[in-house]
Amino acid sequence: MTTMNADEVLERFKRCGALLTGHFRLTSGLHSSGYLQSALVLQHPREAEALGAALADRVRAFDATAVLSPALGGIVIGQEVGRALGIRALFAERQDGRLQLRRGFGLGPGERVLVVEDVVTTGGSTRETIEVARAAGAQVVAAGAIIDRSGGEQRLDVPFHALATVTLPAYEPAVCPLCLTGEPAIKPGSRN
Numbered sequence: 001m002t003t004m005n006a007d008e009v010l011e012r013f014k015r016c017g018a019l020l021t022g023h024f025r026l027t028s029g030l031h032s033s034g035y036l037q038s039a040l041v042l043q044h045p046r047e048a049e050a051l052g053a054a055l056a057d058r059v060r061a062f063d064a065t066a067v068l069s070p071a072l073g074g075i076v077i078g079q080e081v082g083r084a085l086g087i088r089a090l091f092a093e094r095q096d097g098r099l100q101l102r103r104g105f106g107l108g109p110g111e112r113v114l115v116v117e118d119v120v121t122t123g124g125s126t127r128e129t130i131e132v133a134r135a136a137g138a139q140v141v142a143a144g145a146i147i148d149r150s151g152g153e154q155r156l157d158v159p160f161h162a163l164a165t166v167t168l169p170a171y172e173p174a175v176c177p178l179c180l181t182g183e184p185a186i187k188p189g190s191r192n
């Protein structure tokens with residue numbers, strides 16, 4: 001059993017310089033003064049392995065037969081959770097604006113799918129990934145993430161487990177106080 005509490009998870013992010021401050025435009029469209037760049041943690045295989053093992057322990061009881069993650073952010077942690085559970089790890093990727101299974105990846109009836117992401121903000125991409133699995137005929141048994149920064153608003157219809165819950169302010173662009181400073185919001189990953 002790998003135990004890792006929320007403080008230890010955040011400590012790993014800080015140690016790797018993965019907790020950024022500034023003015024960011026999140027994938028969800030919201031603006032925020034903080035961003036968790038999980039790639040900076042997951043670039044270290046031992047960190048990725050430890051986080052994957054800890055997340056796997058939280059969701060082991062769901063008896064999943066496959067992990068499905070959204071590309072790109074979910075791929076590394078999905079792989080590590082799959083490794084820890086001894087099941088395969090697939091990813092869905094966006095084509096023509098829609099997440100889908102490509103590369104010959106398949107899921108079917110009888111498959112028990114665990115959807116894994118790095119950071120959940122609004123839950124939008126997790127919900128979309130859940131729909132990809134269901135559209136393939138599989139059953140989604142749970143979802144998991146390293147970090148939940150949704151403030152409990154992820155609105156998933158399956159059990160959801162995260163290693164840490166982080167409250168970072170996020171604003172609709174129209175009411176973003178950071179925008180009032182005139183500093184443009186940057187999309188993390190493009191320049192960071």
Ligand SMILES: [Zn+2]
Nearest residue numbers: 031176178179
């Ligand atoms: Zn803003």
